[in-house]
Amino acid sequence: MLTLDTHTFIAAAPKALRAECADLTPAQFHDRYCELSGPIRVGDWSPAGKRSAEFTATLEFTxxxxxxxxxxSPVAAMTSALYDEGYPVEILQFHQRRTASGTATFVQCECNGRRGWGAALAEDGAESTVRAMIAGVNLLRLPGPSADR
Structure with a gap:
């Protein structure tokens, strides 16, 4: 994992998210948008190579x-995998920016009529995307997948 400079991370956020979180401290921002706990966790992560758009991610469900x-596209792969698991997530906004600390990704997710932002920072853009999407889904505090998938 990367060392997080929260001020730089927040400065990289899209304008709408910066406005939404204007009154939060960096710690509050991290707790609200980068939540690592929830029904889904990212386990193992393996990029195929620096010049390749291939990756392998292990998702841990309950x-x-x-x-x-x-x-x-990590967005397409994750959207499909999450849908198959009963989490019909839609990405409404996607913002990614390279910072001195790594690649910052911010996604606004919608699932079952609920919306929320997820954010992540990683060395690799694909990993940052996957982690931001999982943070967004977890932050919506979604119940587990429905039985009638």
Whole structure:
């Protein structure tokens, strides 16, 4: 994991998110938008290479693991994997910016009519995207997948 300079991270956020979090301290921002706990966690992460858009991510759900292997868009791969697991997430806004600390990604997610932002910082843009999406879904505090998938 990267060392987080929260002020730089917040400065990289899109204008709408910066306005929404204007009264938060850096610690509050981190707790609100970068939440690591919830029904889904990112386990193992493996990029295929610096010049490749391939990655493997292991997602930890309450009662099982799922490995996502993707070439191309991490947003498409994660959206599909989450949908298959009963989390019909839609990405409404996506913002990614390279900082001195790594790649900062901010996503506004919607699932079952609820909206919220997720944010993450990682060395790799794909990893940052995956972690931001999982943070967004977890922050919505979604119940587990429905039985009638």
């Amino acid at each position: 009662d099982h693991l799922r490995t996502v292997i993707a070439t191309g």
